[in-house]
Amino acid sequence: MVYGRVARRRVFYVPGYDPVPARRYREIYRREGAAQARISGYDIALKPRHATGGPYGWHVSATIEGAEVEAEVDILAWSDIVRDSMARGVFATYLQLARTAWTYAQSGAFRRLMRLRRGPVLAALYPVGMLLVQLAIAIAAGIALASHAAPVLPWEAAALAGLAVTALILQAFQRLDRRLYAHYLMHDYAFTARHGGEIPPELDERLVSFREAIAAALKSDVDEVLVVGHSSGAHLAVSVLAELIRRGEVPNTGPALSLLTLGHVVPMVSFLPRAWQLRDDLHYLASRRELAWVDVTAPGDACAFALCDPVAVSGVCPKEKYWPLVVSAAFSQTLSRSRWRRLRWRFFRLHFQYLHAFDTPGDYDYFQITAGPKTLGSRFAGRPPSRSRIERSVSPYTSRAA
Numbered sequence: 001m002v003y004g005r006v007a008r009r010r011v012f013y014v015p016g017y018d019p020v021p022a023r024r025y026r027e028i029y030r031r032e033g034a035a036q037a038r039i040s041g042y043d044i045a046l047k048p049r050h051a052t053g054g055p056y057g058w059h060v061s062a063t064i065e066g067a068e069v070e071a072e073v074d075i076l077a078w079s080d081i082v083r084d085s086m087a088r089g090v091f092a093t094y095l096q097l098a099r100t101a102w103t104y105a106q107s108g109a110f111r112r113l114m115r116l117r118r119g120p121v122l123a124a125l126y127p128v129g130m131l132l133v134q135l136a137i138a139i140a141a142g143i144a145l146a147s148h149a150a151p152v153l154p155w156e157a158a159a160l161a162g163l164a165v166t167a168l169i170l171q172a173f174q175r176l177d178r179r180l181y182a183h184y185l186m187h188d189y190a191f192t193a194r195h196g197g198e199i200p201p202e203l204d205e206r207l208v209s210f211r212e213a214i215a216a217a218l219k220s221d222v223d224e225v226l227v228v229g230h231s232s233g234a235h236l237a238v239s240v241l242a243e244l245i246r247r248g249e250v251p252n253t254g255p256a257l258s259l260l261t262l263g264h265v266v267p268m269v270s271f272l273p274r275a276w277q278l279r280d281d282l283h284y285l286a287s288r289r290e291l292a293w294v295d296v297t298a299p300g301d302a303c304a305f306a307l308c309d310p311v312a313v314s315g316v317c318p319k320e321k322y323w324p325l326v327v328s329a330a331f332s333q334t335l336s337r338s339r340w341r342r343l344r345w346r347f348f349r350l351h352f353q354y355l356h357a358f359d360t361p362g363d364y365d366y367f368q369i370t371a372g373p374k375t376l377g378s379r380f381a382g383r384p385p386s387r388s389r390i391e392r393s394v395s396p397y398t399s400r401a402a
Helices: 023-040 079-086 090-106 109-116 118-149 155-175 182-193 201-217 232-246 276-285 337-343 366-371
Strands: 008-014 043-048 056-064 067-075 224-230 256-262 291-297 325-328
Touching (some): 008 366, 079 201, 090 118, 118 155, 232 276
Parallel strands (some): 008 224, 256 291
């Protein structure tokens, strides 16, 4: 079932590369859901869910379009894997910088990504530039101190003092990263590039548990199972659902299966030489009738590949392609002028706008999609794709898993 009405829904949210606890997403949903309800004239309420040993989540009760809907929201978390990947010293971060830059440059992926969308590529260059500036400042300070100390200290002691100052300044910059995001973003891109586009083993194991949780929900008495993948969580959700369908774990008479991808960065992975499995998953899922897949981005989101069809730009379109439906959240139109002015240059915050309230929401309303009375397929039935979408094949690699 793809189209229909919903009284009970199960939502699985797959975060991007984010080290924060899952409860942060509950707070965003609570605060922004209440704000959207006031704007749009419906009722939505959250309550905690008793611990069950499964994923962290909460219960949603809503009255939208005159219909009462109950939804269970689960966070398919991998923040512990993110934190482990970030638990490296400052010098290891610079080693990651060199390896990641080399991976994207020598593979040809960087040049092709620039031809696709410059915004997310420039965002990827930000941590490189910022970390190099920090290194230059630290080295300059170290050399200056060593030069002043050289006349009064043995050269070995002066050099050690300069090195110590360099290290202390770099560590100070690392402590400021909650404001600068340079180390965080470098870890993000390094995690993607570490295996040349292959899913790291520790994350691959986690995706199995994600698939099992979704498969169990498809056997339950709900009307829709909705999987939401945000940022790098988008390509993880694609891989999970592709494997779910391959294994025949979608019942013919079960709930509607829906996939909503938000602010995707798929080309950062699929353009790498060893992303065979992801390219195969994109190719496979694009032709499946077992689900509805809607991809939402916005040109105002400089961290996402806005309006880029993730299947088409990766060069893996099947002969019969049904998905995804590519639509725009159109931040400049759906946010008030004052809010748009406040957020326009806050790139990281805008990358999360998909999970927030809109002043004049159009087709895209995160809370109606997750707690409203229509399935994702029904809500977007007949909706044409964005005319500004990009579908040309740009990836330097199009080979798929055997």
